[in-house]
Amino acid sequence: MKEAFQLVKSYKDNSTLRSSFNSLARETFGISFEEWYKNGFWGEMYNPYSVVRDNEVVANVSVNKMEFECGNKKRKYIQLGTVMTKKEYRGRGMIRFLMDEIKKEYLDSADGMYLFANNSVLDFYPRFGFRRGKEWNFHKKVKITGSSRVQQIPMESRHGWKTVENAVISSANNSLFEMKNNMGLIMFGLTQFMKDNVYYIESEDAYAVADIENARLVLYAVYSERPADLEKIIEAFGSEITEVVLGFTPLDGEGFTKGEIHSHDLTLFLLGQGFKEFENAGMMFPLLSHA
Numbered sequence: 001m002k003e004a005f006q007l008v009k010s011y012k013d014n015s016t017l018r019s020s021f022n023s024l025a026r027e028t029f030g031i032s033f034e035e036w037y038k039n040g041f042w043g044e045m046y047n048p049y050s051v052v053r054d055n056e057v058v059a060n061v062s063v064n065k066m067e068f069e070c071g072n073k074k075r076k077y078i079q080l081g082t083v084m085t086k087k088e089y090r091g092r093g094m095i096r097f098l099m100d101e102i103k104k105e106y107l108d109s110a111d112g113m114y115l116f117a118n119n120s121v122l123d124f125y126p127r128f129g130f131r132r133g134k135e136w137n138f139h140k141k142v143k144i145t146g147s148s149r150v151q152q153i154p155m156e157s158r159h160g161w162k163t164v165e166n167a168v169i170s171s172a173n174n175s176l177f178e179m180k181n182n183m184g185l186i187m188f189g190l191t192q193f194m195k196d197n198v199y200y201i202e203s204e205d206a207y208a209v210a211d212i213e214n215a216r217l218v219l220y221a222v223y224s225e226r227p228a229d230l231e232k233i234i235e236a237f238g239s240e241i242t243e244v245v246l247g248f249t250p251l252d253g254e255g256f257t258k259g260e261i262h263s264h265d266l267t268l269f270l271l272g273q274g275f276k277e278f279e280n281a282g283m284m285f286p287l288l289s290h291a
Helices: 015-029 033-037 095-104 156-169 181-190 230-235 276-281
Strands: 006-011 046-053 056-070 073-085 111-115 136-141 177-180 200-201 208-211 217-226 243-246 257-260 268-270
Touching: 006 095, 015 033, 015 046, 015 056, 015 073, 033 181, 046 095, 056 095, 056 276, 073 095, 095 111, 156 181, 156 217, 217 230
Parallel strands: 073 111, 217 243
Antiparallel strands: 006 046, 046 056, 056 073, 056 177, 111 268, 136 243, 136 257, 200 208, 208 217
16 A cells, blocks of 8 residues: 555544545445434444545445354454445455455454345455355245235434334344344344334234235244234235245244345355355344345
8 A cells, every 4th residue: 555545534523534435335335324423323334445545435344243043153244345346446455455454354253244246246256265155034925814014114303213123122032043233234234225014013022024016925024022913913014915035044944935035236245254054054143234
C-alpha cells in the first residue's frame, strides 16, 4: 500500500467516513447503512475495514462477528461482506491487502470465516484461500384448508421494532443452526427492505418473518418462547399457500424434502476447519444471518 492510503476500521461514528462508505455501498450494491446507524442498530458486531485516501473510502471488506449454536456446541465465525472497490482503484490489490489484515487479526481466534459471492466473482475468493461450501434447505408442497390467521406487525416505528426485539431475545431455538446475539443484523433487514414481512400468530404465540409470492411461502425465521410447531405456523398462513421453503435448518425436518442449494448469486465460500458439523449435517446459514 502506498503512503497516501490508510487502513481505517471500526469508524461507524465518524460521519465523514461513514458518509463515504455509504456512498460507495450505494454505488456498488444500491444499499446504504445510514438509516440502520440512525436507528441505533449498527453495533459492534459489524466493522468495515477500509482503504481510505483523503477521507474517502476507496475499498472495503466488512467484518461481521457471528455466533451460532449448533446443537450443544457454540461456534464463532467471521462473515465477510460489503466487499467493494471504487472503479478507478480496482486492480491495485486493495482487497487482497484488506483480506490479509483481517485474516491476521481474526483467523486464529475464530472457528472460521465465510462469505457469500455472486457468480461474477466465483474465481476471485479462492485466491485468498476460500473454498466452495455446500448448503442444504428444506421445502415441501402443502395443502391448507383454513384461512389465514396471521397478523402483520408494522415495522415503521420503534414500537414495532421493540416488539420484535423482545420476541427474538426471549425465543427458544427453532433451528439446528441458530444465530445468537446479533440483533443488529436481524433488524438491518426488518427495518428496511423487509418491513412488511413480520407476522404474529396468536394461537402459537409466535412471530414469523416470511415472504409470500405466487402461493409460495418463504419462512425466514420463527421466534417463540417454546420450540414452535412448524406445521401449525405454516397452516396459519392459510389456503393460499401451496409450497413452503424454509430459510433455516429446522429442528425436525420430517415431512420436508432436503435439497442442496444451487443459487445464482449466493455461493458459499469457507475458510478454516470449524465447519465440519455444519457441512456433515447438511445445514444452511439462516437467511436472516446473511450480511
